[in-house]
Amino acid sequence: MCYSAQIIDAWEDFVRRTGAAISLPDFAELYGFRLADRSIRIPKAVDAAFARPADETGRAIQADIDAFDRDQATAWEQALFAQRRRLADAERALQAKPTKAAAESRRIARTKVDWLLGKLAALRRPTLLPEDSRFFPGWYAPVIVFEHGRKLVKPMRYQCRPAGKPAAFDRRFPGTYNARRDNLEGFWKGLFGVTHGLLPVRCFFENVSRDGANVVLEFRPRADEPMLVACLWSRWRGPEGELLSFAAITDEPPPEVAAAGHDRCIIPIKPEHADGWLRPDPKNLAASYAILDDRQRPYYEHRLAA
Secondary structure (H helix, E strand, O other): OOOOEEEEEOOHHHHHHHHOOOOOHHHHHHHHHHHHHHOOEEOHHHOOOOOOOHHHHHHHHHHHHHHHHHHHHHHHHHHHHHHHHHHHHHHHHHOOOOOOHEEEEEHHHHHHHHHHHHHHHHHOOOOHHHHEEEEEEEEEEEOOOOOOOEEEEEEEEEEEOOOOOOOHHHHHHHOOOOEHHHHHHOOOOOOOOOOEEEEEEEEEEEEEEEOOEEEEEEEEEOOOOOEEEEEEEEEEEOOEEEEEEEEEEEEOOOOHHHHHOOOOOOOOEEEEHHHHHHHOOOOHHHHHHHHHOOOOOEEEEEEEEE
């Protein structure tokens, strides 16, 4: 499974080079929702793409980002004040009489203080780091689709909920951020050959077992070329509103990924097949399979994730 991935640097410029336009209304709607629901997660690198708005919609998006950041900073500052007070109380208690409870309270408070300081520093940091482009299941990422006669970039949640399924589908099937190639006409038959997308990424991350412990490895093409990952997506509508979500298609791994300890791998589409993939013929699934088979085949180098 693709546990996590990293969208490419300056993704908005890259997708334009593919001939896609950024769907500002969809991004505006998502950022508006995030003001009321702080559980919505969007990589900092995506936020940064709207730092220099060129029109009214872009300015509205940036205003929502600024408002969200202010609210998030306030919440973390309040939590930081509470944990520093807890730490001070634990220190006083330990001076009066050392106890296991006071020592544990001090440990927890120190851990939370460090975590909150790190979050505030990252929020306020003006420059982007590679970690700012990384997203995880449940987060939103930019996906290229074909709609209304053109290629568009839309923000989609990385965990697919097919149209017509109940909202509880997410809990019943938590692994639907990936779609196995050998199950495209089974579990994914409503989307394969119908709604295809492409996810621009630099690298991906996987959990593997090393000496009985779980570690996270970063897999990156040796040539460091960007990849267009084959995806399926859906537009879900329900009483809660509308949800755009996607799953990355995975297949058997190349030898170097298998040797590193993982049994699945994303499928990067060749750029010359992008239009064909985004405009599938549901009556000709063989053509879509042929695109998946004639994929890019980079050599993936791996290292422990930071």
